[in-house]
Amino acid sequence: MADTVEKVSTTEASSSSAEAPIPAEKTESTTEKTKWGDVEDDDEEEANAVSELNSLSIKEESVLDEPEDSSIKAVTSGETPYTSASRFEDLNLSPELMKGLYVEMKFEKPSKIQAISLPMIITPPHKHLIAQAHNGSGKTTCFVLGMLSRVDPNLREPQALCICPTRELAIQNMEVLQKMGKFTGITAKLAVPESNHGVTSARRAHVCAQVVIGTPGTLKKWISFKKLGLNHLKILVFDEADHMLATDGFRDDSLRIMKDIERVNPSYQVLLFSATFNETVKDFVQRTVKDPNQLFVKREDLKLDSVKQYKVVCPKEQNKIEVIKDQIMELGDIGQTIIFVKTKVSAGKVHKALADMGYDVTSVHGNMEQEDRDKIVKEFKDCLTQVLIATDVLARGFDQQRVNLVVNYNLPTKHDTGEPDYEVYLHRVGRAGRFGRKGAVFNLLLDDRREIEVMEMIERYFEAHVKEIKSWNSEEEYKSALKEAGLLDE
DNA sequence: AGACCTG
Incomplete structure (x- = not known):
């Protein structure tokens, strides 16, 4: 089993690339400083991380093209070939979204985790993704861009949902989403507790925003009061996913929401992002999320050397x-x-x-x-x-x-x-x-x-x-x- | 204990 895992290491995969991605150097040649795509930016010196994947639940592995040495090891599931995106242009994003990335976010090229994960998120059949990456390596951009790129701007219904463990994180992610999506016209709604003089749930208007970001309690409440419809949801994101699925975290709430969505839309996509996945949680999510693509980093390579x-x-x-x-x-x-x-x-x-x-x-x-x-x-x-x-x-x-x-x-x-x-x-x-x-x-x-x-x-x-x-x-x-x-x- | 609107 260990052999098959070794084979999909991203560094080795680069040699077998069918269509060679444009080298990263090309896009950064004139800039002295490389901007990576995230608010919580870059530890680009973080290197050498290797995966400690166990091969459980991985049926097939396909080759991943990765032009650079990568600290992240990927295992892909199914037959979809993924090519690492060395440029945002590789992702077939809308012009409005591209403008957000370059003009508002001032990004120049995808970070490592973004280059690997974005094709997995965006390419049909939109498989689930469990992704671990260092603190400050650009995870937020991965799932915010993922949500924005998958929303149909003409459908005025909730299509993407992001669940966060704290109010502060939900607010922060919303700020990133609004900045990045500034030119797309995509609408978004924050689902966090309001100070007491807010409207009661029963009287609240239906949410028609296309992206909803919030905390478990408020989301659960809105869903149970039928104020947040799940019929058109196609992508569900867990930020700090290990904590969202831990027994002493928000596991019950998270599973409940997953099942509610699955009932009306079995083909929805789940993204799980965190810097940490201990063995217990990792084992649980691998049993819970069926047939996912996976990215992991070895624990001693996770610490920030800076x-x-x-x-x-x-x-x-x-x-x-x-x-x-x-x-x-x-x-x-x-x-x-x-x-x-x-x-x-x-x-x-x-x-x-x-x-x-x-x-x-x-x-x-x-x-x-x-x-x-x-x-x-x-x-x-x-x-x-x-x-x-x-x-x-x-x-x-x-x-x-x-x-x-x-x-x-x-x-x-x-x-x-x-x-x-x-x-x-x-x-x-x-x-x-x-x-x-x-x-x-x-x-x-x-x-x-x-x-x-x-x-x-x-x-x-x-x-x-x-x-x-x-x-x-x-x-x-x-x-x-x-x-x-x-x-x-x- | 901490986080989450638990009813």
């Missing part, structure tokens, strides 16, 4: 606050910082502790009023605030290119077992160093055997070197760490 990781052992909880205060707040300009905490209560506590000392920080978590959440996040995106304290509501997908530093005030662990949550760790780290920028992560640990062990397990899992800051209150050590990470001069 982000340096550090750990510091603090004798007491209060010392963590002091580290933030003395070593981070007092630093001056190192760009924006997100401090991740485990609970909403600790978000409040850390916020108050720092605010009481006179520091200008903000915080977000799921218990806040929707409008306050929107306001805090917008302020941060507009760079009006420098330090944001957040629960894992922002761990995934949140794209703010000026975040250079991530602080793990608490390490991410599984709720039930206390085991490290490797996926959340990777997603948090992925908030820093976006757009290929330098970044750093400080992990603040208590002097506790279990905590130190969790950190070590994370290091082993990603085969990452997390350098220890030996004295928790040594200014010099933090400074040299930040210099090493490229965030501080001298």
Whole structure:
């Protein structure tokens, strides 16, 4: 079985290309900087990832043409041959959509994941796709472009649906869609909770927007109240798909919506995108989604090499606050910082502790009023605030290119077992160093055997070197760490 | 615990 998987590695596949794609160099020859197609842009130095696909449920494999060395291994299903799209021109998109890509998004050519996945998404028979790719490699563009390209502009009915784990992510994806689809005339609707004075579901008008992006609860509600018709839906996207299909995530809601659509339109297409798919979830989705094309990356190749990781052992909880205060707040300009905490209560506590000392920080978590959440996040995106304290509501997908530093005030662990949550760790780290920028992560640990062990397990899992800051209150050590990470001069 | 309008 391993042999057949080896055969479809994208690097090998290039030699057997029937119709050679135009080399990528041709499109970038005059530009010093290559723009990739996404808001959460590029880690183009990320290389060497190899798939750890198991060949389960793959009946046939066809050759994939891939002109470059690829960090992504693909297995295609069925007999459809796919040619990697080295240019957006290869995709037969409408002129209006092309204009959106070039004029609005200012893209020049597809990123690696886009070049491979877009033909799979767009080419009939529109097979399902499970796609894993690095943080900031351009996943959003893949599914937004996929949705836009498959919508019939003349049919005023919902045809594409995107489900996201958080309000913030739905909003962010909607912003990308509207920008990219600006010239297409395609209509879109956000399905997220509204502040209480909104219309009740029973009175709400039918959704006739062609693309709907939202969160599970609101979508479920609109569907059950018959306000969102599924009859014309042809493409369903799960952003952060591993979390959307995890037992401790949104599995029940996701499966319910999938079945509702399948009932009225069995030939609909499902796209699953995430930077992470642990073995449990991967196994589940491979059993759930029938006959999909698949793209996977090996876990140790997922970490961002542009982000340096550090750990510091603090004798007491209060010392963590002091580290933030003395070593981070007092630093001056190192760009924006997100401090991740485990609970909403600790978000409040850390916020108050720092605010009481006179520091200008903000915080977000799921218990806040929707409008306050929107306001805090917008302020941060507009760079009006420098330090944001957040629960894992922002761990995934949140794209703010000026975040250079991530602080793990608490390490991410599984709720039930206390085991490290490797996926959340990777997603948090992925908030820093976006757009290929330098970044750093400080992990603040208590002097506790279990905590130190969790950190070590994370290091082993990603085969990452997390350098220890030996004295928790040594200014010099933090400074040299930040210099090493490229965030501080001298 | 966190995220999600759970009725």
